[in-house]
Amino acid sequence: MSCGTLAKGLLDLDVARARMIVAAEPVRGEEFATLEQAAGRVLARDIEAKLDMPGVDNSAMDGYALRLAELSDTGLPVVLRVPAGAGVAILPEGGCARIFTGAPVPEGADCVVPQERVQLDEAGRVHVVGEAKLGANIRRCGEEYRAGDPLLPAGWTLNAAALALLASQGIAEVPVLPRLKVALISTGDELIEPGEPFGPGRVYNSNRVMLKALLERADCAVWDLGIIADDPQALREAFAAARDGADLVVCTGGVSVGEEDHVRPVLDALGGLWFHGVAIKPGKAFAFGYLDDGSTEGVPLIGLPGNPVASLVGWHLLARPFVQGCQGRNVGPLQQYRVRAGFSRRGSPGRRELLRVVIDWQGDQPLALLSGGQGSHMLHAASQAHGYLMMAADTDVEEGHEYHYLPAGQFVD
Numbered sequence: 001m002s003c004g005t006l007a008k009g010l011l012d013l014d015v016a017r018a019r020m021i022v023a024a025e026p027v028r029g030e031e032f033a034t035l036e037q038a039a040g041r042v043l044a045r046d047i048e049a050k051l052d053m054p055g056v057d058n059s060a061m062d063g064y065a066l067r068l069a070e071l072s073d074t075g076l077p078v079v080l081r082v083p084a085g086a087g088v089a090i091l092p093e094g095g096c097a098r099i100f101t102g103a104p105v106p107e108g109a110d111c112v113v114p115q116e117r118v119q120l121d122e123a124g125r126v127h128v129v130g131e132a133k134l135g136a137n138i139r140r141c142g143e144e145y146r147a148g149d150p151l152l153p154a155g156w157t158l159n160a161a162a163l164a165l166l167a168s169q170g171i172a173e174v175p176v177l178p179r180l181k182v183a184l185i186s187t188g189d190e191l192i193e194p195g196e197p198f199g200p201g202r203v204y205n206s207n208r209v210m211l212k213a214l215l216e217r218a219d220c221a222v223w224d225l226g227i228i229a230d231d232p233q234a235l236r237e238a239f240a241a242a243r244d245g246a247d248l249v250v251c252t253g254g255v256s257v258g259e260e261d262h263v264r265p266v267l268d269a270l271g272g273l274w275f276h277g278v279a280i281k282p283g284k285a286f287a288f289g290y291l292d293d294g295s296t297e298g299v300p301l302i303g304l305p306g307n308p309v310a311s312l313v314g315w316h317l318l319a320r321p322f323v324q325g326c327q328g329r330n331v332g333p334l335q336q337y338r339v340r341a342g343f344s345r346r347g348s349p350g351r352r353e354l355l356r357v358v359i360d361w362q363g364d365q366p367l368a369l370l371s372g373g374q375g376s377h378m379l380h381a382a383s384q385a386h387g388y389l390m391m392a393a394d395t396d397v398e399e400g401h402e403y404h405y406l407p408a409g410q411f412v413d
């Protein structure tokens with residue numbers, strides 16, 4: 001999409017996102033996980049099939065296996081019974097086999113007729129109602145893939161179906177990439193933790209639990225360093241400790257331009273700032289750099305804005321693709337389609353705006369409606385949103401017009 005005229009000094013979202021994706025270096029090493037432990041983890045190596053799938057010709061239906069050429073008006077006697085789990089039998093000539101779904105088709109049979117399409121006479125002989133076709137209802141050995149065929153590539157996220165696929169091959173353990181260790185830091189003298197008594201000027205720490213949940217759902221091992229005071233020395237010490245024990249440092253707050261915002265100067269002193277400021281609303285005060293010598297050999301640091309919704313948007317659009325890249329996952333483009341707006345609103349000067357919206361499906365087309373107040377501190381609308389309506393900079397929303405919609409499902413790990 002066109003991004004409009006961007007505010008000076010701010011990076012375009014696409015440029016910032018591309019920089020994050022390019023900068024992400026996959027974690028090194030591998031470890032073995034049982035299938036139960038491997039849910040959501042990333043494969044470290046290509047996996048090949050060990051067995052043909054299916055392993056044997058087997059029946060797709062409960063019914064009767066027979067030789068098509070032997071069907072006649074006199075019917076066929078049932079001479080064999082083949083339940084699932086039985087070995088491969090031989091079908092005697094002139095007879096048919098009672099067979100069940102998944103059971104091996106006996107040698108000689110070339111068709112399975114479902115039981116609904118069969119009538120048994122008084123002598124128990126099988127008569128087929130209607131037409132029977134050669135090969136019908138037989139799942140052929142190796143029809144899906146053969147032993148040695150590629151099954152899953154390195155970098156694949158082990159979703160439930162992938163785990164089931166591995167289980168179907170008898171594979172009990174898989175090589176996965178180590179979990180990314182992420183140090184999480186909240187900055188701000190005003191912050192207190194939920195459960196602590198409230199006082200004037202105090203702000204409950206929302207970002208900590210939000211980012212911990214997002215990182216854990218993204219399969220990171222979170223090292224939570226808690227709240228660090230708005231003090232350069234305290235921040236320097238926290239960053240140094242985090243650098244020595246983590247693959248990535250994520251902090252929130254103190255990343256703007258005020259004299260109480262120490263993240264950027266401390267990052268500069270301990271390593272190097274790569275970029276700061278992205279032309280999005282909310283999420284402008286986004287910083288990325290490296291602790292150490294400022295090269296990609298250092299430990300990357302992501303500074304998210306203090307305003308909770310800005311932090312959330314910064315995670316979804318910029319931090320998450322970086323984390324995915326560091327986890328060895330493939331990072332796809334943003335999924336978006338056009339949806340009609342059910343409201344009008346002034347555009348944001350110099351920044352793309354990510355409006356939190358719900359989709360109303362009651363009309364003949366989906367309609368985007370604001371999910372509530374749009375301030376970058378307003379968590380209620382963010383908690384209700386189905387996704388973002390992404391507006392180009394300086395562009396008013398006009399009711400009835402179509403705009404880019406980013407469904408939130410794409411951000412869920």
Ligand SMILES: Nc1nc2c(c(=O)[nH]1)N[C@H]1C(S)=C(S)[C@@H](COP(=O)(O)OP(=O)(O)OC[C@H]3O[C@@H](n4cnc5c(N)ncnc54)[C@H](O)[C@@H]3O)O[C@H]1N2
Nearest residue numbers: 186188203205206207253254255256261285305306307310
């Ligand atoms: N003069 C300017 N002031 C600000 C600018 C600017 O360009 N020029 N940008 C504004 C924007 S946009 C944002 S976003 C914020 C980013 O500020 P910081 O990242 O430095 O965050 P803080 O100043 O520390 O806090 C901002 C706001 O968020 C609350 N906060 C912080 N941490 C948490 C937390 N863990 N949980 C809940 N709430 C938190 C904090 O109390 C403040 O209300 O800067 C604007 N200012």
Ligand code: MOO
Nearest residue numbers: 282283284310376
């Ligand atoms: O960028 Mo701030 O993130 O608009 O609230």
